[in-house]
Amino acid sequence: MSFIDGVRAEVRSLPAYNAGLSSDLVRTRYGVSHIAKLGSNENPRGASALVLAHLAKWTSAASLALYPDPSCSVLRAKIAEKLDAAPEQLLFGNGSEDLLAIAAHTFLAPGDEVVTVVPSFGLHIIYPQSVGAKVITVPMRADLEFDVDALIAAISPNTRMLIVSNPSNPVGCAMNASEMRRLLSAVSPNTLVLWDEAYFEYAAGEAGYPDSLAVLRESGLPWLLLRTFSKAYGLAGLRVGYGVASTPELAGLMERIRTPFNINQIAQEAAAVAFDDQSHVMASVEGTRVEREQMRAALEALGITPARSLANFLFFDCGEDAAALAARMLADGVIVKPWREAGYETCMRVSTGSAADNAMFIESYKRRRAAA
Structure with missing residues (x-):
């Protein structure tokens, strides 16, 4: 062999x-x-022009020779204040898909059950499978909307993780608050809800789009909300994603898996400037x-x-x-x-x-x- x-x-x-x-x-x-x-x-x-102006100042070789801030302190403080979250609840990844991989390696073991939707963002399936988890996929309805009833039917006490992108990638549709609450009411406290909001900024102002963070907080479940700077912020080339965990303890477990310098200093600073330029x-x-x-x-x-x-x-x-x-x-x-x-x-x-x-x-x- x-x-x-x-x-x-x-x-x-x-x-x-x-x-x-x-x-x-x-x-x-x-x-x-x-x-x-x-x-x-x-x-x-x-x-944004403010980000480009900031990047133009990066001329110091000495700065490039130093390791980046492993805690993303400046960016962490800005996002924590905006989302009314404890700084210790936040996580940062080399794109939000980095956090997907970290979550899979932190919370899943061979044979664990994961429920997600198809068509899907491929890494919602690939990363759980990479650690030996069993992925159960629930097709969207014929009209390419979430089949909440089918998702609820697929969830069991053995479900270790539920992964949903809202808005959906690749479809673009979204659950409203009522549908989201109905889905979460069927989830066991032993299931991690991974709610992927990579396209949050595009959907946030649309009629009927839920305040997902508020709904997750009221659920009482363990959860992880993911967002990114790659889309509406225009920083795909710098790779910065962030997550909000239901508790500092949950985030702390992921920190044990995360590589300590996964966000370079240029990316951290650019994301902080971009976050201020709404x-x-x-x-x-x-x-x-x-x-x-x-x-x-x-x-x-x-x-x-x-x-x-x-x-x-x-x-x-x-x-x-x-x-x-x-x-x-x-x-x-x-x-x-x-x-x-x-x-x-x-x-x-x-x-x-x-x-x-x-x-x-x-x-x-x-x-x-x-x-x-």
Whole structure:
């Protein structure tokens, strides 16, 4: 038996996460000058001017030679005050997916039961499986809304972790407060509720979107709420995510698994500046809402009905192999994300970009679909 054959079966059987394509790779391969990168839900406005001005000051080699603050003290204090949380309840990760991995390694053991939703953010399944947990997946309804009744039916006293992204990634729909409370009322006190709000800023101002932190606090359950600076804040390249845990004790267990310097100093400082610049976030969110609904109208004119979305993307069934269609669109310099989960292979997720890039997507979609 080779060394590789001796690696845990859970690891050898894991699927690779579909992290998408880079603009440089597509530009080089297809010889296109402009790329409409609409596969990773990035903010087309980028980071705020205040963040860029701060980063321009980073010229000291001495500063780069020192380890970063392992506690993210400045950023921790700002977020704790904003969320009315104890600083000890907060956790920081190299993107919120880092915290997903830490949670899986902290709270799950081989054979533990995890319940989540499909279609899913792939790491909600991959990370639990990597530690040997059994993942039970609950499909969304036919109208691509959460099936709360089915989720409740899937939860048992043996469920160790419940993972939900709200708004959903990749669909974009969201539970309201009533649905969230009904779901949590079925959860055992021995179950950790992992509530992933990567797209919180886009949804927070929408009618009916819940104050998830308040609902979790009133539940009396152990919980972990995740958010990120990668989306509305425009800092995807710096990798900063944060979590709020139900108790300092729960957060403290995760701190034992977290690598001590997982957020570099430049990223910490940029995130702190970005967190203070809420006007940039609000402008990004409003611009995205306008462009998202214009893209929705353009797709509906083509006979496509995207799912309801409170996020910065649209998810829809394109009626054919989405991976093949997306591959043809690369020749036009358009990057989208075809979905590969079983049962959703004809579905595609497209990010909301600039008006010009969104128009590129629509034209490429019409051209390449017709050429199939």
